[in-house]
Amino acid sequence: MKLRWSPTSPFARKVMVMIREKGIEGSLTLEKSNPLSREDRAATPNPLGKIPCLVTDDGEALYDSSVILQYLDAACDGPELLAPDGPARWTALRREALADGMIEAMVACFVESLRKPERQSAGWLAHNRSVALNAAAALEPEATDLAGRIDIGTISIAVALAYADHAFADEDWRSASPGLARWFEEFNARPSMTETVLVDARDFS
Numbered sequence: 660m661k662l663r664w665s666p667t668s669p670f671a672r673k674v675m676v677m678i679r680e681k682g683i684e685g686s687l688t689l690e691k692s693n694p695l696s697r698e699d700r701a702a703t704p705n706p707l708g709k710i711p712c713l714v715t716d717d718g719e720a721l722y723d724s725s726v727i728l729q730y731l732d733a734a735c736d737g738p739e740l741l742a743p744d745g746p747a748r749w750t751a752l753r754r755e756a757l758a759d760g761m762i763e764a765m766v767a768c769f770v771e772s773l774r775k776p777e778r779q780s781a782g783w784l785a786h787n788r789s790v791a792l793n794a795a796a797a798l799e800p801e802a803t804d805l806a807g808r809i810d811i812g813t814i815s816i817a818v819a820l821a822y823a824d825h826a827f828a829d830e831d832w833r834s835a836s837p838g839l840a841r842w843f844e845e846f847n848a849r850p851s852m853t854e855t856v857l858v859d860a861r862d863f864s
């Protein structure tokens with residue numbers, strides 16, 4: 660299998676964390692792709708041009724990150740990170756969707772920040788910042804249930820919160836969500852997280 664990814668992409672990081680949690684690093688080759696490069700986007704076998712994109716051993720291109728995580732869980736050895744059926748599965752997928760929405764809002768802020776300051780929309784930035792922070796606050800009541808869980812939902816939440824620390828370094832989301840902050844501190848110390856820390860998209864190499 661081949662994974663087109665970038666060390667700058669939080670969506671790709673979800674896959675990189677999953678690979679480590681399942682212990683399947685040897686099953687994939689990695690191919691770097693800069694999401695800000697037109698050529699790299701054109702070379703990615705995803706008509707949307709986005710990464711992560713997984714090419715299976717049968718040559719099928721799979722995207723997006725959620726589909727890739729589910730595919731790797733079903734197709735590879737290692738601990739199951741998505742319950743096969745029932746309420747636990749829907750909860751994990753719903754948590755992943757919340758984390759993905761949070762990441763999308765933060766990526767929107769990053770893309771806006773690439774525009775000249777006079778062209779940036781303060782309203783768009785504020786909207787997306789509040790979407791991301793509302794999502795983090797909505798997870799606080801779930802913090803106790805996240806404890807000790809390694810699944811597609813918790814991996815996605817941890818990646819989203821780590822990206823929040825990067826994208827909104829000035830924002831103190833921990834004060835409003837102390838339980839979530841404690842859970843994140845522990846999850847963020849796992850090797851799967853410490854070995855996949857993102858680099859700033861402006862520093863892609």
Ligand SMILES: N[C@@H](CCC(=O)N[C@@H](CS)C(=O)NCC(=O)O)C(=O)O
Nearest residue numbers: 668669670694709710711723724725
């Ligand atoms: N929903 C997609 C989002 C992927 C995505 O937005 N990837 C970004 C990098 S973080 C990208 O490739 N952007 C290039 C583009 O939008 O053209 C997923 O979960 O994989």
